[in-house]
Amino acid sequence: MKKNYNKRAFIKKMLIISAVALFQSACCSRKNSPNKDEKPVPSLSNSLWLPNWRMQKSLQSALNAIKYGHVETVSPFWYELDNNGDLVEKPGSEGLTIPDEATTTLLQKSGARVLPTITTTLMPDNFIELYSDLTRQQKLARVIRETVLANGYDGIDLDLENIALTTDIFVAQTVRNVFTSLCRIVSSELAEADKLLSITVMPRWSDRYEIWRNKLIPAVYDYNALSRTASVLRIMAYDQHAPNTPPGPIAGFEWVKSICYWTRHNVFSTAQVEIGIPLYGRHWGAGKVVSVLYDDMTELRKRFPLNKVIYSTNEREETLSWVDAAGAPHTVWYSSDRSVEDRVALIKSYGFRGGAFWAASYESPSLWKAPALTFRAV
Numbered sequence: 001m002k003k004n005y006n007k008r009a010f011i012k013k014m015l016i017i018s019a020v021a022l023f024q025s026a027c028c029s030r031k032n033s034p035n036k037d038e039k040p041v042p043s044l045s046n047s048l049w050l051p052n053w054r055m056q057k058s059l060q061s062a063l064n065a066i067k068y069g070h071v072e073t074v075s076p077f078w079y080e081l082d083n084n085g086d087l088v089e090k091p092g093s094e095g096l097t098i099p100d101e102a103t104t105t106l107l108q109k110s111g112a113r114v115l116p117t118i119t120t121t122l123m124p125d126n127f128i129e130l131y132s133d134l135t136r137q138q139k140l141a142r143v144i145r146e147t148v149l150a151n152g153y154d155g156i157d158l159d160l161e162n163i164a165l166t167t168d169i170f171v172a173q174t175v176r177n178v179f180t181s182l183c184r185i186v187s188s189e190l191a192e193a194d195k196l197l198s199i200t201v202m203p204r205w206s207d208r209y210e211i212w213r214n215k216l217i218p219a220v221y222d223y224n225a226l227s228r229t230a231s232v233l234r235i236m237a238y239d240q241h242a243p244n245t246p247p248g249p250i251a252g253f254e255w256v257k258s259i260c261y262w263t264r265h266n267v268f269s270t271a272q273v274e275i276g277i278p279l280y281g282r283h284w285g286a287g288k289v290v291s292v293l294y295d296d297m298t299e300l301r302k303r304f305p306l307n308k309v310i311y312s313t314n315e316r317e318e319t320l321s322w323v324d325a326a327g328a329p330h331t332v333w334y335s336s337d338r339s340v341e342d343r344v345a346l347i348k349s350y351g352f353r354g355g356a357f358w359a360a361s362y363e364s365p366s367l368w369k370a371p372a373l374t375f376r377a378v
Contacts, residue, residue, distance in 0.1 A: 044354035047073035056094040057361035070373040073113045075157040081120040085130040113154035124166040141189040155196030164216040172217040196231040205258040227267040234356040238278035243289040247331035253316040270351040277355040279362040281334030294364045316342040341372040
């Protein structure tokens with residue numbers, strides 16, 4: 001039978017418990033304020049996510065990126081927390097099961113660290129109910145550690161995006177405290193085994209609990225606290241415009257700048273931060289929105305004159321617009337090789353560790369051959 005309790009009273013209680021736990025943990029922090037004066041780094045250490053639904057294509061992409069020296073860490077989408085809060089394996093694809101020992105070994109022998117990604121289907125209320133309990137947090141942390149050790153991984157990437165899907169500020173504050181506490185406990189478990197923790201978060205550009213895209217609150221992620229806890233903090237600086245928004249850039253340049261600026265002033269160290277870079281685009285038209293990958297963009301270029309595809313000097317992305325035979329308007333925004341290089345240069349100028357590319361196999365064949373991905377200066 002479902003528990004009968006007052007939701008807000010329960011959340012308030014958990015908020016107090018979590019805040020106490022966070023205060024105790026904060027007493028052990030290495031530094032009292034973020035470093036705002038870090039200088040541009042001479043080269044970057046980038047990471048790359050591998051979608052589990054394109055494993056063979058993603059693996060080949062990752063091997064090319066590693067070969068050309070542009071990626072040092074890879075994160076295959078191999079695990080998730082299900083609705084019961086249990087760590088489970090995602091389905092494989094293209095003939096590869098998950099977890100795949102041969103893939104892990106191949107990537108590591110090629111010179112990359114392997115930190116598989118954990119996602120979740122848990123929504124904020126469920127997450128709070130399950131993980132406000134410190135014993136439950138500790139249990140999950142042990143399971144993660146055992147999984148990492150059993151499979152020979154270099155660490156884990158915690159990417160819990162659904163927990164931000166609330167428009168209730170009180171719920172968001174509670175999620176923030178519970179998630180920060182959970183990350184500290186997972187980090188401690190992994191550190192004892194000399195393993196790494198990457199934490200992936202939504203983009204932020206403000207201290208406020210703002211509702212973004214009418215459905216989520218990025219402030220559930222406490223950048224300062226999480227950057228003290230994580231080996232790497234990955235910020236998904238993309239999806240500025242998405243299926244539930246009007247057409248627009250995937251990651252407009254000024255928007256990304258605002259994220260970089262705010263992040264620089266709100267993290268423990270910029271040297272631990274990776275800024276997400278999209279390798280895809282979107283097509284708005286005829287009442288639907290679909291993703292655009294390199295092959296899709298190649299076909300669009302064949303359909304339209306070269307001068308129809310414009311590189312926006314303001315947004316630093318390619319864009320294309322037309323009206324179909326039925327009179328329906330279409331707009332495409334796409335993150336090209338040039339877009340990626342411009343964002344890499346920006347990331348480097350802020351002194352961040354590097355970029356986090358979403359996702360392997362989405363890119364053009366020429367991207368990983370570009371030296372600018374690690375050494376170009378602004």
